[in-house]
Structures are given as C-alpha cells and as structure tokens.
Amino acid sequence: MKCSYCNRNAVYFQRYSGKHFCKKHFINFFEKKVRGVIKKYEMIKSGDVIAIALSGGKDSVTLTNFLLEQYGGRRDLDFFAITIDEGIANYREKTLIVAEKVTKALGIEHYVVSFKDNFGTTLDEMVRVGEKLPCTYCGVMRKYLLNRTARELSATKLATAHNLDDEAQTILMNFINADIDRLARLIPQREQEGLVMRIKPFREVYEKEVVIYGFLKGYELIFDECPYSELPVRAPIRDFIYEFEKEHPGRKISILRSLEKLSDCLKMTNPQIDLKRCEICREPTSQNICQTCKLISELSGKIAVKYCKSLVYNRKPRL
Ligand code: SF4
Ligand SMILES: [Zn+2]
Ligand SMILES: [Zn+2]
Structure with a gap:
C-alpha cells in the first residue's frame, strides 16, 4: 500500500x-x-522548568526524547527527569536502566525516588500485606512522590506520557463509577498551591501511534508489562474500548471530546476547592490527612512503613 x-x-x-x-x-x-x-492547551510557556515523569517504559522514553528533540534547543526552557522506583521485582530494574541511559544521552538530570527510601518499604511488600489493589498503592504514592519531587526541584510543569487510550479509559471508568469529582479533575483548571501543573502532551494520540513513532525514530523501547497490570479494574474497560474502536474507529477521541464538551458544566457543578495541608506530611490535600498518609497508616503495624517527612532522592538538588 x-x-x-x-x-x-x-x-x-x-x-x-x-x-x-x-x-x-x-x-x-x-x-x-x-x-x-x-x-x-498552552502546556509549555517561556520560562518553564519541565520535570518529565520517566518510568523508562516505551511511552515515557518516547515522551522524553520527543520533548528534548522538539523543545530542548530553547534557551527559555529547562528539563529534567524523575523516575519513581516503586520496588516491583523483575520489572522496574530494567526500566530504570533504560531511563538512566536516555537521560545520559540527552544530557538532562535524572532523579530516582524510591518507595523504599521514602516510605520504608517496597510496593511488592505493601501488596503482600495490604488489602488494597497494587495499582491503588502505586497510583496514589507515585503521584505523591512525583509532585513532591517536581515541586522541591522548582519545576513549573510535570509532563507525563498519558496517551489517548489512557485518557479514554480514565474518563469512562469515572463515568461507570459515577465518580464525577474525579472526572472534573481531568479538566485543566487553575493552578493550586503545592501542586505542580501536570501536562500530557500525548493525550490526543493513540498508544499505538506513540509506539510506532518511538520505533521509527529508533528509541530504545522495552515492552515489558508491569506484573500487576492484568489485575481487574482497568483491564475490562481497556478491552471494551479496544473492541469498540475496532468496530467504530475514532471512538477514543470522541470520549475525550465528550469530556471537553462537558467541561464548562463540570466546572460549575464541581468547582475546584482550595487545598489544605496534610496534618502529617504537610503535602496538599483536600482532606485533613492525605491519601498517601492514610495508606501508610493502614499498613503500619503490618510492615515497617514510615511517613515521608522529608524527601530522599539519588542526587543533590539541582538548584
Ligand atoms: S500497573 Fe499498577 S502497579 Fe503496575 S506500574 Fe501501573 S499503576 Fe503501578
Ligand atoms: Zn509519504
Ligand atoms: Zn500526608
């Protein structure tokens, strides 16, 4: 053809x-x-310091290369990468090596922040003793460490490699769960103190297209899946959207557009509230105790966990 x-x-x-x-x-x-x-979406503005969430998986490796190739030459922008090491045996070690190589080749600083150093234990251990699903611990705590690291290192934006497939799954999952609060949080809103603004440059391209682009550009891509990724919650929604898109191409983008059409309405029904500070760790939260500290409380007594009072990462701060 x-x-x-x-x-x-x-x-x-x-x-x-x-x-x-x-x-x-x-x-x-x-x-x-x-x-x-x-x-x-005005994701990048002059003067931005952009922290890239680089897991070392195929999507984030492509994002890091893309951003540096397209915008790295601009003197009014600065970039660095953060990798969260959750402690997932036989998986994260490999992606960490790739992340190290990518940042070295691109000449940007690379911060590795681990669950073990900051919460006293690994995700594997939490999953072994805890009652929640692995992705609950992982999602909440990874987001926490990413935001806290990006903020401490003076980033103005935090770039993640979420693609159209991820976005469509999240939107639909929130609809199915009638979780309109979470749905409203997917709409870009005003800046909030303590939270580094997240940007998702790949949000309108298919996961497949991200991979093809990365492959055609010759980036080092690894296709290993996290061992916890097949657990129920997202998988059935992912499969449903896949089948639907196969029969009716373009539906993933329609899901995203539906959210955009609802955005004005959602901003009225679910206005952004001012955040408080967690009573334990002082991080921003909508409640008195943040989600991460709640999970740590639940786990304490079962394993040696600790609250993250001050952040530990692998190198001296950049500034
Ligand atoms: S699949 Fe779940 S446990 Fe694995 S990296 Fe993703 S969020 Fe974390
Ligand atoms: Zn051509
Ligand atoms: Zn807290």
Whole structure:
C-alpha cells in the first residue's frame, strides 16, 4: 500500500482517518499533532522548568526524547527527569536502566525516588500485606512522590506520557463509577498551591501511534508489562474500548471530546476547592490527612512503613 501523501510504501494505516502513512509522513503527522496539542492547551510557556515523569517504559522514553528533540534547543526552557522506583521485582530494574541511559544521552538530570527510601518499604511488600489493589498503592504514592519531587526541584510543569487510550479509559471508568469529582479533575483548571501543573502532551494520540513513532525514530523501547497490570479494574474497560474502536474507529477521541464538551458544566457543578495541608506530611490535600498518609497508616503495624517527612532522592538538588 502506498502513502496517502507520496509515492513511498506505507508503514501505518490510520483507521479513523482512512489515511496511509510512509515513515516520513507519519513522523511529520505525529510531531505536528503533538506540537498542536501542546499549543492548544498552552502546556509549555517561556520560562518553564519541565520535570518529565520517566518510568523508562516505551511511552515515557518516547515522551522524553520527543520533548528534548522538539523543545530542548530553547534557551527559555529547562528539563529534567524523575523516575519513581516503586520496588516491583523483575520489572522496574530494567526500566530504570533504560531511563538512566536516555537521560545520559540527552544530557538532562535524572532523579530516582524510591518507595523504599521514602516510605520504608517496597510496593511488592505493601501488596503482600495490604488489602488494597497494587495499582491503588502505586497510583496514589507515585503521584505523591512525583509532585513532591517536581515541586522541591522548582519545576513549573510535570509532563507525563498519558496517551489517548489512557485518557479514554480514565474518563469512562469515572463515568461507570459515577465518580464525577474525579472526572472534573481531568479538566485543566487553575493552578493550586503545592501542586505542580501536570501536562500530557500525548493525550490526543493513540498508544499505538506513540509506539510506532518511538520505533521509527529508533528509541530504545522495552515492552515489558508491569506484573500487576492484568489485575481487574482497568483491564475490562481497556478491552471494551479496544473492541469498540475496532468496530467504530475514532471512538477514543470522541470520549475525550465528550469530556471537553462537558467541561464548562463540570466546572460549575464541581468547582475546584482550595487545598489544605496534610496534618502529617504537610503535602496538599483536600482532606485533613492525605491519601498517601492514610495508606501508610493502614499498613503500619503490618510492615515497617514510615511517613515521608522529608524527601530522599539519588542526587543533590539541582538548584
Ligand atoms: S500497573 Fe499498577 S502497579 Fe503496575 S506500574 Fe501501573 S499503576 Fe503501578
Ligand atoms: Zn509519504
Ligand atoms: Zn500526608
């Protein structure tokens, strides 16, 4: 099959648009699309210090390379990477090595922040004794460490590699759970003290397209899945959206657009509230005790866990 834009052979067929792309035109499409999204949502502004959440998995490796290649030459921007080591045996070690290599090659600083150093124990241990699902501990505590590290290192933005598939799953899951508060939090709102503003440059491109772009650009991508990723919660929703998209291409983007159409209404029904400070760790929270400290309280007595009173990472602060 030939590319829809030139005479070369196509490497990718985009079902929702009916277009075929050769390598060159796919790379052009992807870069233009993502740069357009960054501009549309004003994700990057002059003077920004951007912390990149780099797990070392395929999506975040592609994001880190993309941001540095596209924006790294700008003198009014600064970048560094943060990797959270949750302590997931036979998985995180490999992605940590990749993250180290990527940051070295790109010449940016790399901070590794572990559950073990900051909470006294690993995710594997929490899962062994705790009653919650692994992704609950992981999601809450990783977000906590990412925000706290980015803020302590003076970042103005925290970039994550969430793609259209992730966004569509989250939106639908919140609908299904009637969790409208969480749904409202997906809409970019005003800045809040203590929280570094999160940006998701890949939010309008398919996971598949992120991988194809990374592959065509020759980045080192590893495809290992977290051993906990197949546990129930997200998997059925992911599979449902996959099947639906197969029959009706373009539905993932419609899910995102539906949220955007509802955004004004959600801002009225669920206005952003001013955050308090957690009574234990002083991090921003909507309640008296933050989610992370609540999880630590539940686990204490079962394993040696600790509240994160001051952050520990692998190198001296950059500033
Ligand atoms: S699948 Fe769950 S446990 Fe594994 S890295 Fe993702 S959030 Fe964490
Ligand atoms: Zn072409
Ligand atoms: Zn707390």
